[in-house]
Each structure stands twice: as C-alpha cells, then as structure tokens.
Amino acid sequence: MTTHENTAAHADHGEHAHPNYIKVWGILVVLLVVSVCGPMLGIQAVTIITAFGIAVVKAYLVAKNFMHLNIERRFVVYLLLTMLAFMLLLFGGVAPDVMRHSGRNWENIAAKAEIERALAKASGVAEKKPAEPATPQASSAADNYKSVCAMCHGEKGEGNGVAALSMTPKPANFADPAFWQTRDKAHVEKVIREGGPAVGKSPLMAPFGARFNAQEISALADYLMTFKK
Amino acid sequence: MQKPIATTRSMAGLPTGRLAVWWVIASEIVIFGGLLVSYIMHRLGHPEWGGYASHTNTWAGAFNTLVLLSSSLSAVLAHQAAERGDGKKAALLLRLTCLGGATFLGVKALEWSHEIRQGFVLSTNGFWSFYYTAAGLHALHVIAGMIIMLIVSRDASKGRELQRVELIGIYWHFVDIVWIFLFPLLYIAK
Amino acid sequence: MAEPATAHAQHPHNGAGHDHAHHDEGFFKKYLWSTDHKMIAFQYLFTGMLMAIIGGYFAYAFRMQLAYPGASVPGYGTVSPADYLMLVTNHGTIMIFWVAMPVLIAAFGNYLIPLMIGCDDMVFPRLNRLSYQIFLLSAIILIASFFVPNGGFSGAWTAYPPLSSQAAYHLTPWGASLWVLAVALEFVAFLMGGINFVTTVMNSRAPGMTPLRIPMVIWMIVIASILFMASVGPLVAGAVLLLFDQVLGTHVYDPNHGGDPLLWQHLFWFFGHPEVYVVLLPAMGVVAEVITVFARKKLFAYKTVLYTAIATGIISFFVWAHHQFVAGIDPRMANIFTVTTLIISIPIAEMVFVYLATLIGGSIRFTTPMLWALGFLGAFLVGGVTGIFLGSSGSDIYFHDTYFVVAHFHFTFFPIAFIGSFAAITYWFPKMFGRMMNETLGKIHFWGTIIPVNGIFLPLFIAGLAGDHRRIYSYMNFPDSAKPFLQDLRIMATVSLCVLIAFQFVFLYNFIVSLLRGPKADKNPWNANTLEWTAESPPPHGNFAEMPSVHRGPYEYGAPGRDQDFWPQNAAN
Numbered sequence: 001m002t003t004h005e006n007t008a009a010h011a012d013h014g015e016h017a018h019p020n021y022i023k024v025w026g027i028l029v030v031l032l033v034v035s036v037c038g039p040m041l042g043i044q045a046v047t048i049i050t051a052f053g054i055a056v057v058k059a060y061l062v063a064k065n066f067m068h069l070n071i072e073r074r075f076v077v078y079l080l081l082t083m084l085a086f087m088l089l090l091f092g093g094v095a096p097d098v099m100r101h102s103g104r105n106w107e108n109i110a111a112k113a114e115i116e117r118a119l120a121k122a123s124g125v126a127e128k129k130p131a132e133p134a135t136p137q138a139s140s141a142a143d144n145y146k147s148v149c150a151m152c153h154g155e156k157g158e159g160n161g162v163a164a165l166s167m168t169p170k171p172a173n174f175a176d177p178a179f180w181q182t183r184d185k186a187h188v189e190k191v192i193r194e195g196g197p198a199v200g201k202s203p204l205m206a207p208f209g210a211r212f213n214a215q216e217i218s219a220l221a222d223y224l225m226t227f228k229k
Numbered sequence: 230m231q232k233p234i235a236t237t238r239s240m241a242g243l244p245t246g247r248l249a250v251w252w253v254i255a256s257e258i259v260i261f262g263g264l265l266v267s268y269i270m271h272r273l274g275h276p277e278w279g280g281y282a283s284h285t286n287t288w289a290g291a292f293n294t295l296v297l298l299s300s301s302l303s304a305v306l307a308h309q310a311a312e313r314g315d316g317k318k319a320a321l322l323l324r325l326t327c328l329g330g331a332t333f334l335g336v337k338a339l340e341w342s343h344e345i346r347q348g349f350v351l352s353t354n355g356f357w358s359f360y361y362t363a364a365g366l367h368a369l370h371v372i373a374g375m376i377i378m379l380i381v382s383r384d385a386s387k388g389r390e391l392q393r394v395e396l397i398g399i400y401w402h403f404v405d406i407v408w409i410f411l412f413p414l415l416y417i418a419k
Numbered sequence: 420m421a422e423p424a425t426a427h428a429q430h431p432h433n434g435a436g437h438d439h440a441h442h443d444e445g446f447f448k449k450y451l452w453s454t455d456h457k458m459i460a461f462q463y464l465f466t467g468m469l470m471a472i473i474g475g476y477f478a479y480a481f482r483m484q485l486a487y488p489g490a491s492v493p494g495y496g497t498v499s500p501a502d503y504l505m506l507v508t509n510h511g512t513i514m515i516f517w518v519a520m521p522v523l524i525a526a527f528g529n530y531l532i533p534l535m536i537g538c539d540d541m542v543f544p545r546l547n548r549l550s551y552q553i554f555l556l557s558a559i560i561l562i563a564s565f566f567v568p569n570g571g572f573s574g575a576w577t578a579y580p581p582l583s584s585q586a587a588y589h590l591t592p593w594g595a596s597l598w599v600l601a602v603a604l605e606f607v608a609f610l611m612g613g614i615n616f617v618t619t620v621m622n623s624r625a626p627g628m629t630p631l632r633i634p635m636v637i638w639m640i641v642i643a644s645i646l647f648m649a650s651v652g653p654l655v656a657g658a659v660l661l662l663f664d665q666v667l668g669t670h671v672y673d674p675n676h677g678g679d680p681l682l683w684q685h686l687f688w689f690f691g692h693p694e695v696y697v698v699l700l701p702a703m704g705v706v707a708e709v710i711t712v713f714a715r716k717k718l719f720a721y722k723t724v725l726y727t728a729i730a731t732g733i734i735s736f737f738v739w740a741h742h743q744f745v746a747g748i749d750p751r752m753a754n755i756f757t758v759t760t761l762i763i764s765i766p767i768a769e770m771v772f773v774y775l776a777t778l779i780g781g782s783i784r785f786t787t788p789m790l791w792a793l794g795f796l797g798a799f800l801v802g803g804v805t806g807i808f809l810g811s812s813g814s815d816i817y818f819h820d821t822y823f824v825v826a827h828f829h830f831t832f833f834p835i836a837f838i839g840s841f842a843a844i845t846y847w848f849p850k851m852f853g854r855m856m857n858e859t860l861g862k863i864h865f866w867g868t869i870i871p872v873n874g875i876f877l878p879l880f881i882a883g884l885a886g887d888h889r890r891i892y893s894y895m896n897f898p899d900s901a902k903p904f905l906q907d908l909r910i911m912a913t914v915s916l917c918v919l920i921a922f923q924f925v926f927l928y929n930f931i932v933s934l935l936r937g938p939k940a941d942k943n944p945w946n947a948n949t950l951e952w953t954a955e956s957p958p959p960h961g962n963f964a965e966m967p968s969v970h971r972g973p974y975e976y977g978a979p980g981r982d983q984d985f986w987p988q989n990a991a992n
Contacts, residue, residue, distance in 0.1 A: 110674035263653020
C-alpha cells in the first residue's frame with residue numbers, strides 16, 4: 001500500500017491512444033495558408049472569417065490533440081472555459097465605455113478628435129488643427145503660476161493664498177523687497193525645481209522639477225521677480 | 230531536496246505537476262486575455278488603427294506561425310517518446326522545439342528592427358504600443374519556455390523526470406495558441 | 420475523488436524528513452532559505468507585521484496633519500502637501516497588498532493548508548520559497564521608493580491615470596515607477612503562491628478528507644486564491660502598460676492620443692473588487708473555525724457557508740464598476756452594476772446569519788480569539804450595511820469620494836486585515852509557537868482595539884455625510900469644512916487612532932513575551948477537531964509523526980453519546 005499514491009498519480013499518465021500528430025500538423029498548416037490568403041480577396045467578411053474563425057479552429061485543434069484536453073479531466077476544460085468567460089465579461093463591462101465614444105448623456109470628445117486627426121493625416125489632407133491639445137507644458141509662466149503657485153503664494157505673490165492660512169512657516173512673500181536681497185534667480189529656480197528642503201527651507205514647498213522643464217522654470221522665476229515692489 | 234509526500238498524492242485524479250500547469254495556464258489566459266481584450270476594444274473603437282496595422286509584415290507573421298506550429302509538433306512527439314520511456318529521443322525533440330523557438334525569436338528580432346528603423350516604436354501610437362507589448366509579452370513566454378525546456382531535456386536525456394516532458398509541452402502549446410490569436414489580431418486585420 | 424483510507428505511517432519519506440530537521444541546519448538555511456511551509460508562513464507573517472507598523476505610522480502622520488493642520492507631528496515632523504499625498508497613497512497600498520494579503524492568505528494559507536488537510540508540506544516547496552522571495556523583493560522596492568528623489572508615489576493607491584501616468588501631475592517620477600513595479604511583483608508572488616495552494620488542496624489531502632470534510636478556512640483560502648488568479652491578470656497587463664506610459668512615453672491611457680483613462684479604472688477594479696473578497700473570505704474562514712471551537716457547536720450549515728462563499732466569489736466579478744459611478748461610465752451600465760452590487764450582499768449576509776445561528780445555544784467561552792471573532796462579525800456588519808448606500812448609484816453620486824466611503828471601507832478592511840488576523844494569531848499561536856498567550860493582556864488588547872476603531876471611523880461617517888471630501892490636505896482652507904464641529908470629529912478620529920496604536924504595544928509585548936516565556940502548550944489546548952491539533956506544538960518538519968487519515972467532518976462538537984464534547988477528524992471512533 002505504500003506505493004498506492006504513486007501508482008494513483010501515474011494511473012492516467014500511462015500510454016494512451018495518440019492521434020496522428022503529423023496529420024493534425026498538416027491540417028494546421030493548410031488552415032494557416034487559408035487564413036493568410038483569405039484577406040487577399042479583399043472582402044471584409046471573408047477576412048474576418050478566415051482570420052478569426054480559423055484561429056479558433058486552429059486553437060481548438062491544438063488544445064484537443066496536442067494538449068490532450070479531449071482526454072483530460074473534465075474540470076480542467078471547464079476551468080479554462082470559465083477563465084475565457086471572465087474575459088468576455090470584462091469585454092462586456094468595459095466596451096460600452098472604452099470602445100464606444102458616445103452614449104447616453106456623454107461623449108468622448110478627445111477620442112473623436114484623435115480619430116479625425118489621424119484619419120485626416122492618413123488621407124493626406126492638411127491637418128485642421130496644427131496644435132496639439134493644450135498640455136501643461138504649452139502654457140505661459142503666468143498660467144503656470146496661477147494653476148500651481150497661487151494656491152499658497154497668492155495671486156499677487158504676497159504669500160497669502162487660500163492654502164496659506166494653515167501653514168507654518170508661511171509661504172514666501174515675493175512682493176517683499178527683503179526677500180530678493182538674499183536671493184538670485186538661480187536660487188529661486190533651484191527651489192522651484194528641488195523644493196524647500198533643498199535650500200534648508202520648509203518641506204511645504206514641494207519640488208516641481210517633474211512638473212516643469214528648465215525653460216518653464218526659468219520663465220517662472222522671471223515672472224516671480226515681477227512681483228517685487 | 231526530497232519530494233514531500235504531498236507531491237506524490239493525487240486526490241483530484243491527475244498528477245500534481247499537470248494540475249499545476251493547468252492552473253498556470255488558467256492564470257495566463259486572464260493575463261493575455263486582459264491585454265487582448267483591451268487591444269480589441271481600442272481597435273474596434275479607432276478606425277484609424279487599421280491604417281497603422283498595414284505596416285506590419287504579414288509574411289514574417291505567417292512564417293512565425295508556421296515555425297511555432299511545427300515546434301508544437303515536435304513538443305508533442307517528445308511527449309509521445311517520453312511516454313514510451315525513450316528519454317534520449319524526447320530530449321532530442323525538445324531541443325528541436327527550442328530551435329523552433331529560437332527561429333521564432335530571430336525572425337521577430339529582424340522584423341522589429343526593420344519596423345523600428347522605419348520609425349514605428351512603442352510610443353508612436355496606441356496600435357504600436359499594444360503591438361510591441363502583446364508580442365513582447367508573448368516573446369518573454371517563448372524565452373521562458375525555452376529555458377525550462379533545456380533544463381527538462383537535460384534531465385530527460387538521462388531518463389529522469391520524464392513526466393516533465395509532457396508538462397513543458399502543454400505550456401508550449403499554450404504559447405502557440407496565444408500566437409495563433411495574436412497573428413490575425415496584429416497582422417491580418419488591416 | 421476520495422481514496423480509500425490507507426495507513427501512511429510506513430511511508431519511507433516520512434521518517435527521513437522528520438529526522439532531517441533536527442541537525443546542523445545553519446541559521447540562514449533554517450530561517451531564510453527554508454522550504455518548510457511553516458517557516459515560510461512565519462516569514463510572511465513577520466514581514467506583514469513589519470509592513471503593518473509602517474502603514475500604521477503613515478496613518479498616524481497624516482491623521483495628525485488632518486486634526487492639527489500645519490503643526491509639527493511628533494515623530495514625523497511637518498507634513499507637507501506632497502508628503503501627505505505620499506502618505507495616504509502608500510498607507511492604502513501597504514495595508515491591502517503588504518498586510519492583508521500576506522498575513523491572511525499567504526501566512527495562514529501556508530501554515531494551515533498542509534496541517535489542516537493532513538500532509539507534510541506544500542506540493543511545490545521551492546516554488547513556495549521563491550514566492551516569498553519575490554514578495555520580499557517587492558516589499559523592499561516599495562520601501563525603497565520612499566527614499567528616491569521627490570519621494571514615494573503620490574497618485575493615490577488606485578493610481579488613476581492621467582494623474583499616475585505623467586510625472587507632470589503626480590510629481591514623483593521615480594516613486595511612481597517603483598510603486599507600479601512593486602505592485603506587479605507582489606501580484607506575481609501571490610500568483611505563484613495561489614497556484615501552490617490550490618494544487619495542494621486539490622491533490623494532497625489526507626485519505627478520507629472528502630471535499631465536504633475540508634475545514635472552512637481552507638475552503639475559503641482556496642476560493643480566495645482562485646478569485647485572485649482569475650481577476651489579477653488584466654491588471655498585470657494594465658500595470659505593464661501604465662509603466663510604459665510613465666517611463667517610455669506611450670499613450671495607452673491618454674485620450675488625446677487614442678488611449679483611454681477609463682480603461683485603467685476598469686482593469687483596476689475588475690481586479691480590485693474581487694480582491695476585497697480575496698481578503699474577506701479567509702477572514703470569514705478563520706471566524707468559522709474560532710466560533711465553532713469556542714461555542715462547542717457544529718457549524719450551523721456547512722454547505723450553505725460553502726455555497727455562499729462560492730456564490731460570493733462568482734458574483735464579485737460582476738460588481739466592479741460600482742467604484743466608477745461618477746467616473747463617466749455609461750449610466751445604463753451603472754444600473755446593471757447597482758443591481759449586482761446589491762445582490763452580492765445576500766450571500767455575505769447569509770454567511771453572517773449562519774455564524775449567528777452557530778452561536779445560538781452554544782456553550783460559548785469568551786476567550787481572546789472568540790472575542791476577536793465576535794468583534795469581526797459586529798464591525799464587519801457596519802461596513803457591509805453602509806456599503807448598500809455606496810453600491811446604489813443614486814446615493815453614491817453624493818457619497819462618492821467623501822469620508823463616508825473612507826469610513827465604509829475601513830469598517831470592512833479593518834475587521835478583515837486586523838481583527839481577522841488577531842483572531843487567527845491568538846487562536847493558532849499555541850500551535851505555531853508551542854506556547855500559550857496571556858489571556859488577560861489579550862483581552863486588554865481586544866478592548867483597547869475595538870473601542871478606538873469605532874472612535875476613529877464612526878465620526879468619519881458623519882464627516883462624510885457633511886461633505887468632507889477625501890484626499891484634502893487641510894480642511895482649514897475651505898470655510899465650509901473648517902467649521903468647529905467638523906474639526907472636532909477629525910480630532911476625535913485622530914485621538915482614537917493614537918489610543919489604538921498605543922494598545923498595539925500591548926499586543927506586541929504579549930506576542931514577544933509569550934513567544935519566549937509563555938507556558939508550554941500541549942497538542943490540543945482548545946479541544947478542537949481539525950487535524951493541525953493532532954500534531955505536536957509546534958509541529959516538526961514533516962508535521963505528523965504518522966500521516967493522518969480522516970473519518971468525519973471538522974465540526975463534530977458535542978456529539979451525543981461521547982465522553983468528550985469534541986471528536987477529532989482523524990479519530991477512528
């Protein structure tokens with residue numbers, strides 16, 4: 001009885017009837033030729049059938065004959081089919097939002113614009129919109145200041161933005177001439193890029209090196225100097 | 230290391246190794262499935278991707294399909310040989326399968342370098358992102374399969390652990406099936 | 420499926436493996452490079468506990484900032500806005516992926532599966548070791564991400580693009596990429612572990628251990644592992660694409676270049692919702708073991724619990740978009756997902772009712788593990804019931820992204836990750852370490868945890884109802900939120916958190932002192948039925964002196980006509 005488990009393990013592992021593998025391979029190659037030639041007819045329906053219908057048939061033949069799923073325990077087949085069913089479910093749940101570009105009460109403007117742009121480009125028509133859609137990089141120093149800095153440093157650079165209320169120490173006041181006595185442009189750029197701690201100041205000033213490129217940081221620093229009274 | 234008793238039991242009615250391979254494949258189905266479902270959705274929603282896809286090389290894809298189908302044949306013949314206890318023949322056939330995998334990767338490398346020279350890189354647009362990600366993930370599976378196959382064939386040539394020939398074969402057929410679907414998705418549909 | 424009962428005592432492997440454990444294994448081989456499932460379980464357990472300390476420390480820092488904005492936090496320093504975002508992001512990530520998963524599934528799965536199904540180890544011991552090593556690597560990468568330039572990832576634990584995909588928005592280029600890498604590696608580790616768990620339970624059960632005699636906690640861990648395997652794949656692929664978006668400049672999630680940010684949300688929650696049940700089910704299983712033992716009663720309806728668990732697992736794949744009701748998904752889809760979400764509460768409620776029915780008429784012993792199990796049921800009920808409001812798309816439009824959501828999911832995850840784990844640790848401690856824990860300290864720890872938890876999260880429900888938005892650095896900047904009564908609620912939550920953390924030191928003290936100097940535990944201190952209690956405490960390498968065979972179900976307590984009120988699964992009569 002000691003070897004009972006071992007024998008059980010190998011019970012259905014022994015010799016079983018092998019199909020003619022070379023014949024199966026031959027069928028697969030013929031199917032491959034058909035699926036490559038199908039699109040040459042130029043009919044879309046035929047392409048879809050020869051490409052994807054045949055792919056399913058080929059997968060079936062490989063799974064059945066090479067992976068031996070036809071003689072495997074049934075639950076294995078059900079397991080694999082369940083996983084495929086979950087993928088169908090994923091498609092069913094996601095496609096209404098991602099595949100379609102409009103629905104009840106909504107429209108994916110960005111996706112539609114991209115399609116239009118790309119199709120126009122492909123057909124050789126001059127692009128209607130030369131500029132890329134607005135990205136943060138494209139905006140001016142004043143816009144950058146408003147969207148990122150003004151929250152703490154204030155619209156006029158006086159260090160009294162809405163978020164400054166709860167901060168200790170308070171954000172820098174660019175209007176104060178004393179502030180500029182000890183700082184040059186390179187210093188300000190360093191703080192914007194690397195944050196307050198880089199110059200021994202408060203960590204409340206976050207590093208924005210990942211947000212702005214060198215040019216933008218330089219423009220921002222110039223802009224800050226305009227606040228000086 | 231000794232095998233624990235646990236490894237030798239088979240309450241579910243099939244050997245532990247094979248059971249685990251089926252679970253590996255089940256989890257691989259959802260990995261590739263998630264990626265391909267995402268791709269199909271974008272593909273159907275973006276008519277312009279058909280134009281992008283026309284730059285892929287159907288003949289390279291078809292040749293690679295043929296290579297993988299043939300390597301699957303040698304993998305299953307290796308399994309047949311292993312069941313008859315002929316470890317040497319099984320090892321030889323497994324190495325032949327590896328050669329098929331290497332050919333596949335070689336063709337892939339030529340194809341990709343050509344495409345990259347033409348300016349189609351991962352970040353060109355959505356289609357090429359999915360193209361390189363899906364084919365690249367598949368290629369990683371080919372490489373992993375080849376490494377395992379070389380280890381298995383080394384043991385098999387000495388007549389040890391012959392059941393593993395079947396297990397790596399099942400995995401290889403799965404990789405083959407993934408390619409069977411990638412081929413029409415990435416190359417034929419234009 | 421069942422094999423005839425056979426004696427395995429004379430199996431040649433057994434004796435050899437047994438002796439092997441006791442001589443000249445170096446420290447490295449024994450504790451760090453072991454393939455023994457029990458040692459790997461301890462590795463997971465201690466790594467998880469260490470990560471829990473980090474996650475708790477993060478929670479302390481940002482809750483202090485919320486209660487006392489701008490003040491320097493003792494033990495942390497000033498919490499800057501960037502720090503705050505990093506702290507909340509990584510608190511969430513750590514607590515779910517590096518605490519709940521490793522402790523509940525990996526540690527207890529590894530420890531209990533071979534012992535409870537009656538075999539000597541996992542079927543793939545080396546794969547098991549590799550799985551832990553990859554997990555450890557992922558934890559190290561995550562911790563390393565806190566120290567790179569610009570600090571750890573601060574794009575929230577759900578990592579929605581474009582916030583997460585472009586450094587211009589999240590400001591933490593290194594942290595974000597390391598975060599994605601760490602999470603992806605962690606998934607790989609648990610995929611390996613899950614395959615090992617499922618294969619072991621399917622193939623290596625002791626003779627006589629038919630499917631309906633498997634202890635519930637094992638069933639739950641198996642179902643959870645399968646759920647994980649079936650749901651995580653798309654997110655693994657999605658994470659690779661996100662990494663490409665961050666590092667290689669692709670535009671998969673950028674609508675201006677033909678991508679779609681909603682795709683990530685779908686992939687994330689297609690995994691993310693089953694993930695809730697991945698961690699919930701093992702905790703439910705632990706509770707089933709504990710309440711049957713300490714109520715001295717048979718589980719009221721074994722099959723019902725099993726089938727409801729399977730049903731929960733299946734339905735959990737149909738509910739994911741309830742996280743995205745306001746993300747711009749099609750309203751018709753929202754209707755469908757509302758219905759499925761409300762349906763999933765049925766099997767879970769059924770399971771809770773079964774547990775309550777098990778308690779009725781039992782001779783209940785209020786030991787520490789039992790208190791934790793009962794605390795789990797109570798706390799989880801609050802979390803479950805508040806979920807109804809969030810699962811209904813109409814009310815979720817108001818509640819979405821408020822503190823109501825935060826309070827809701829903490830009332831589910833805290834019971835799961837902590838109360839469930841404490842129940843498991845206090846229950847199996849005698850088996851794991853061969854010593855008893857101190858009951859008095861255990862009870863102090865229980866009450867010192869369960870009361871502050873409610874003190875933290877009940878006020879947050881009210882704050883959420885009043886409209887407090889999540890992920891706000893300082894409410895003082897918003898006049899409507901800066902009202903004193905709302906700030907009082909935040910201070911109450913923070914003070915409760917500090918009390919909670921203080922009481923965890925009681926647990927740590929109890930754990931360490933009991934580990935070293937607790938009274939010796941005998942084989943079966945709780946008079947339980949399941950197989951692990953027939954092994955030595957702690958079990959040696961190879962687990963059982965004689966491989967057991969099984970004659971009955973796991974919950975035969977108080978069977979009439981017997982001297983003892985328990986009936987071990989392996990006892991011949």
